[in-house]
Amino acid sequence: xxxxxxxxxxxxxxxxxxxxxxxxxxxxxxxxxxxxxxxxxxxxxxxxxxxxxxxxxxxxxxxxxxxxxxxxxxxxxxxxxxxxxxxxxxxxxxxxxxxxxxxxxxxxxxxxxxxxxxxxxxxxxxxxxxxxxxxxxxxxxxxxxxxxxxxxxxxxxxxxxxxxxxxxxxxxxxxxxxxxxxxxxxxxxxxxxxxxxxxxxxxxxxxxxxxxxxxxxxxxxxxxxxxxxxxxxxxxxxxxxxxxxxxxxxxxxxxxxxxxxxxxxxxxxxxxxxxxxxxxxxxxxxxxxxxxxxxxxxxxxxxxxxxxxxxxxxxxxxxxxx
Amino acid sequence: xxxxxxxxxxxxxxxxxxxxxxxxxxxxxxxxxxxxxxxxxxxxxxxxxxxxxxxxxxxxxxxxxxxxxxxxxxxxxxxxxxxxxxxxxxxxxxxxxxxxxxxxxxxxxxxxxxxxxxxxxxxxxxxxxxxxxxxxxxxxxxxxxxxxxxxxxxxxxxxxxxxxxxxxxxxxxxxxxxxxxxxxxxxxxxxxxxxxxxxxxxxxxxxxxxxxxxxxxxxxxxxxxxxxxxxxxxxxxxxxxxxxxxxxxxxxxxxxxxxxxxxxxxxxxxxxxxxxxxxxxxxxxxxxxxxxxx
Numbered sequence: 001x002x003x004x005x006x007x008x009x010x011x012x013x014x015x016x017x018x019x020x021x022x023x024x025x026x027x028x029x030x031x032x033x034x035x036x037x038x039x040x041x042x043x044x045x046x047x048x049x050x051x052x053x054x055x056x057x058x059x060x061x062x063x064x065x066x067x068x069x070x071x072x073x074x075x076x077x078x079x080x081x082x083x084x085x086x087x088x089x090x091x092x093x094x095x096x097x098x099x100x101x102x103x104x105x106x107x108x109x110x111x112x113x114x115x116x117x118x119x120x121x122x123x124x125x126x127x128x129x130x131x132x133x134x135x136x137x138x139x140x141x142x143x144x145x146x147x148x149x150x151x152x153x154x155x156x157x158x159x160x161x162x163x164x165x166x167x168x169x170x171x172x173x174x175x176x177x178x179x180x181x182x183x184x185x186x187x188x189x190x191x192x193x194x195x196x197x198x199x200x201x202x203x204x205x206x207x208x209x210x211x212x213x214x215x216x217x218x219x220x221x222x223x224x225x226x227x228x229x230x231x232x233x234x235x236x237x238x239x240x241x242x243x244x245x246x247x248x249x250x251x252x253x254x255x256x257x258x259x260x261x262x263x264x265x266x267x268x269x270x271x272x273x274x275x276x277x278x279x280x281x282x283x284x285x286x287x288x289x290x291x292x293x294x295x296x297x298x299x300x301x302x303x304x305x306x307x308x309x310x311x312x313x314x315x316x317x318x319x320x321x322x
Numbered sequence: 323x324x325x326x327x328x329x330x331x332x333x334x335x336x337x338x339x340x341x342x343x344x345x346x347x348x349x350x351x352x353x354x355x356x357x358x359x360x361x362x363x364x365x366x367x368x369x370x371x372x373x374x375x376x377x378x379x380x381x382x383x384x385x386x387x388x389x390x391x392x393x394x395x396x397x398x399x400x401x402x403x404x405x406x407x408x409x410x411x412x413x414x415x416x417x418x419x420x421x422x423x424x425x426x427x428x429x430x431x432x433x434x435x436x437x438x439x440x441x442x443x444x445x446x447x448x449x450x451x452x453x454x455x456x457x458x459x460x461x462x463x464x465x466x467x468x469x470x471x472x473x474x475x476x477x478x479x480x481x482x483x484x485x486x487x488x489x490x491x492x493x494x495x496x497x498x499x500x501x502x503x504x505x506x507x508x509x510x511x512x513x514x515x516x517x518x519x520x521x522x523x524x525x526x527x528x529x530x531x532x533x534x535x536x537x538x539x540x541x542x543x544x545x546x547x548x549x550x551x552x553x554x555x556x557x558x559x560x561x562x563x564x565x566x567x568x569x570x571x572x573x574x575x576x577x578x579x580x581x582x583x584x585x586x587x588x589x590x591x592x593x594x595x596x597x598x599x600x601x602x603x604x605x606x607x608x609x610x611x612x613x614x615x616x
Contacts, residue, residue: 031437033431033435034431034432034434034435034437034440035431035437037427037428037430037431038427038428038431038432038443040423040424040427040428041424041425041427041428041487041491042428042443044420044424044480044483044484044487045446045450045484045487045488047480047484048462048480048481048483048484048485049450049453049458049484049485051461051465052458052461052462052465053458053461055461055464055465056458056460056461059461059464116355119348119351119352119355120352122345122348122352123345123348123349123352124345124349127349127352127353127356128352130352130353130356131352131355131356131359133356133360134355134356134357134359134360135359136598136599136602137359137360137363137595138359138360138362138363139598140591140594140595140597140598140599140602141362141363141591141594141595142544142545142563142590142591142594143545143547143563144545144547144563144566144567144590145366145566145587145588145590145591146362148566148567148570148583148584148586148587149362149363149365149366149584149587150362151570152365152366152369152580152583152584153362153365155578155580158377158378158382158580160365160382163380163381163382195359195362198359252452255454256454256455256456256457258454258455258456258548259547259548259551262551263547263567266567266570266571266574277456278454278456278548281456281457281459281460282456282459282460282552284460285460285463286460286463286552291460291464294460295460295461298456298457298458298460298461299457301454301456301457302453302454302457302458305452305453305454305457306449306452306453309448309449309452312452313445313448313449313452316448316492317444317445317448
């Protein structure tokens with residue numbers, strides 16, 4: 001998950017009534033036109049993403065050490081870099097940490113988001129609007145500003161969180177340093193990511209909930225269903241498609257958390273114990289100049305993303321064909 | 323059946339009171355949650371207008387009773403903010419313009435024509451928009467450094483354009499598909515040329531879509547941190563997010579002046595928040611339909 005900023009998709013709403021007319025293509029124009037129109041986009045994609053991917057594949061199969069930095073031609077070493085990187089315990093520690101972090105964050109985010117959506121449905125419209133505005137505030141915060149604010153909230157000396165904890169009786173938190181231990185470090189990182197990501201989940205699920213027809217709820221109530229039954233038997237099954245898509249997106253986005261960790265590490269965290277996959281790549285490449293190793297891990301991350309994204313892409317393609 | 327009638331007929335007062343109580347409880351819960359969620363933003367703005375002496379006090383102030391603009395003044399007096407602002411504006415400007423033109427052309431192609439390779443392109447666009455910057459930035463760094471384009475506006479703009487174009491194509495495709503080609507054809511029957519029909523009929527209808535896509539591209543480019551971190555290593559070439567990080571680090575050397583750091587954060591966040599609030603109706607309307615990216 002990078003910046004949690006989403007521009008909407010009123011386009012998708014518009015798309016549905018119009019699928020019929022677009023299905024009849026124009027035939028009068030020369031067939032070259034669409035290719036010409038695609039050319040700039042394809043060119044910039046090849047340059048900005050295609051070439052880097054190609055470079056990483058090649059580099060990950062080569063010896064690319066200090067000697068190559070000074071101009072010696074690289075030598076082909078097959079899968080040696082992969083064997084070297086994936087044979088080290090360092091990488092697996094990072095992979096396991098990233099997966100654990102990603103799953104915890106994704107499930108907590110979706111859980112809280114669902115709870116918020118249900119809450120918004122249940123409360124008075126004025127309170128609903130207040131909730132929506134506050135969620136939008138959190139959603140709109142630029143990521144770097146958000147992390148900076150959380151560093152201030154959790155500052156060991158004058159941070160308001162430590163002050164509050166001391167006030168309610170946890171005197172052990174006087175001057176407590178949250179960022180110097182991996183566990184509390186990741187706790188704060190999780191708070192930031194959940195805080196930033198819940199708005200998207202909550203508003204998406206809430207939009208899903210509003211689509212449930214009132215007649216169905218009315219009918220259920222007449223048949224004697226209580227609130228708990230309505231929730232479990234009607235609302236949850238009807239928002240399940242939305243829930244599974246946002247969960248999948250959160251998993252994909254939380255697997256790529258890099259900037260938040262990097263920015264929190266500035267507060268003096270033990271770097272090697274708090275690195276996630278992106279940070280590991282950054283340290284290998286920019287820090288240790290081990291470009292072959294960094295390329296090998298990058299390819300692994302890209303493949304993982306493609307595999308995880310497949311169900312999401314398939315659901316979008318279905319919409320496209322429709 | 324009997325249970326149902328029993329519960330429906332039972333004295334209204336007890337059940338009604340219970341229901342009203344639970345409504346109140348839920349309302350209170352909603353209000354508290356809203357306040358908790360907004361608190362970090364409030365705290366940022368409050369600290370930004372609070373003098374350093376009060377921020378260092380043992381008991382924090384929760385209301386702006388000693389408001390001052392001195393923190394903002396201190397931040398704006400430094401040259402670094404203005405350099406970073408200029409850099410951010412240039413990169414965002416170039417990227418948004420390029421994204422809009424490229425994505426609009428591509429969206430036009432895939433929604434108005436059926437041609438060989440179309441499905442492949444759409445599939446590629448959808449996968450590419452999911453690729454994380456963290457899986458590409460080492461190669462992008464090497465690419466820019468060997469092309470002597472590190473620390474330049476054009477280098478980062480190319481990377482941003484490539485990163486933002488895929489989702490924008492997908493978004494605009496929906497808008498273009500929403501405008502029936504028949505409208506344009508009808509105008510041509512009435513005597514307009516194809517170009518004029520497009521400019522007079524289709525283009526105005528597309529304006530909301532282009533605005534939405536432009537806003538999306540702006541927010542992405544303006545807030546971006548990861549690619550900027552590797553592509554703009556020089557201090558003189560920092561964008562605003564990098565500058566904020568540097569500002570905090572510099573302040574940390576002399577025991578962080580949180581008032582100034584929060585003023586700096588507010589300067590970055592406030593325009594984005596205002597902008598976001600203005601366009602949010604557009605953002606929340608069609609979220610479920612799949613065309614989303616965070």
